[in-house]
Amino acid sequence: MKTRKMTALVTSALAGLLMCGQASAADLKIGIMVPTTGSEATAGKDMENSIKLAADEINKAGGVLGMNIVTVTGDDGCDPQMATAAASKLVSSDVVGVVGGYCSGATLPTLKIYGDAGTPFVVAAANSTKLIDANPGTSFQINSTGFDQVNSAVSLFQDKGIKKLAIVHQGDGYSEDLAKLTKEKWTTMGHEVVAYEVVNKGEQDQSSLVTKIKSKAPDAVFWTAYYSDGALLIKQLRQAGFRKLIAVGDGSNSPKLLEIAGKAAEGVFCFSNPTAEYLPAAKNYTASYKTNYNQAPDAYGPLAYDGMKLMADAINRAGSIDKAAIVKALKETNAFNGITGAVSFTDKNTLAKSNFVVLVAKGGKWTLNN
């Protein structure tokens, strides 16, 4: 008797398992590629949360083509090697499309992998101009590229009457690209770049560099890399008595920068894609992010959220989960109404209309600069 009961139990358990398997056949697999470990894990997790939030909302509203979205996360660790492994993992787990991409340096080598598999990839945050040339046609950048940011930066410096500029980057794809383009633009406009320097990632002491920058007497310092080391540079510049303008690129757009640099960050300018708090359309997103994750969304959350929504929208418009059809639908996106603004693409699959804003640190908070 006992044995028979056991058999029955095992059979029903197996049946249950099989049914689960069948249910998942109606699932739509979307890959998320962000850094969930390493130095940029905070931003990566924020993007992952936002993408999952968007997927949940879509599922609650009936899914895509009657299918439920399930997400698979590949951790790119903000590292090109890890990213390649993550991309291969996503491709081999048969995802229909991928949303993510935070560090440009790590995103760059993955474009080919997705391209070879024909997998559509919505690049939510990474915005180095190198990504444009490496795009095999299946990737779509929904963040404004470095070119747009360079224009914002240069016009701010001109407005502030800057003549001599110091630029500091970190030697990675994103920050070096932004630094180089700014330098080119600034010198073609007839101004001077008096210092063009590099900070090694993870090195806390930048005092010798600060002394070197100070000795060149620039009117402004432009930091093009990420917030963690940027906060240290700002603090040490101010500590050493540098009182002139400091501006940071969009990778430094984080409340953490203000927290680490403390009062030294007061008055620092930041170029940024529009974050949730400056977007009227993002109210609902911010509210549900807070209820779901007990914290406010970080800088790239809204873009990641839009990325997932755009992917779902494209699949709906394609009317099938055929990858080529989705790529075609993405390409034909016409003023997709995201919370970060209207999304349409140029013939190079970059955002047709820039979404950069200038922020300034006031009272320990980023506020819109007028």
Added chain:
Amino acid sequence: MSTLDIILQQLANGLILGSFYALVALGYTMVYGIIKLLNFAHGDLYMVGGFVGFLILSAISGLLGESWAAIVCSMVLSMLAVGLLGVIIQRVAYRPMLQAPRLSILITALAVSMILSNGVMAITDGEYLAFNTDLSFDGLDFGNVFISYTQLALVVSASLLMVILYLFVNKTLYGKAMRAIAIDQDACKLMGINVNRIIAMTFFIGSSLAAAAGVMAGVYYGSLHFSMGFVIGLKAFTAAVIGGIGSIPGAMLGGLVLGLLEAFGTQIPFVGSEWKDVFSFGLLILLLILKPTGILGKTEIERM
């Protein structure tokens, strides 16, 4: 800024950075001197020290405010806590391996390093912690050369710790025992020295010095991250080798030399600041070729 100003300011920068390197290098050198182990977990103890200091400071700042007294207090407590952690690591991970081949214990040290840094990563969720004490930016201003009081306090406390250590190793009975073990462990056992206890003590001192540097770094730079021990560990190791690994004055000297090299390496004309590490590690390679024992290292067996 005139050239002289730049030189003086870089001298100050180099000495401040060098005192961090020296404090951490001491731990490397002491452990190597006594059991011939390159303790790769040492940089991580620096990191753990910073975090423990942060925890203690946030706990006691209610009582003492974010004052100098609170900072000194949290530094001392963090030194004790991380010193104990060092002893535990030595007891659990290294002591069973002392008779094993040198490579096995080296790999154990790498494992301990990973456990520490990934453990802190798991606890802190990989986040940067802002260690914001909002110390004033005031300091001594000599025209274009500026040294803040915080920087002065750092150099003074680092030097104080090093002087105490020097006196301890050279003037006390325990110090004598440490030096003796460095020469011949078996002979020490025969002479009735409790070798294990002295080794544990060495780990305690080395780890607490790293913790002191970690708390100082937290207070001075204002941020903590689980990966912060990696770069400084590498640099401090370089400093220890430059000075002559196993030699305590060598570690102090090596730290200062490396700090100064980096400060002036940034300033080398025609090349960018990214070359400073090329210069310092280039010197390391040169030194290893010309004088493998380091500046103060001796070719004989005595190493403490």
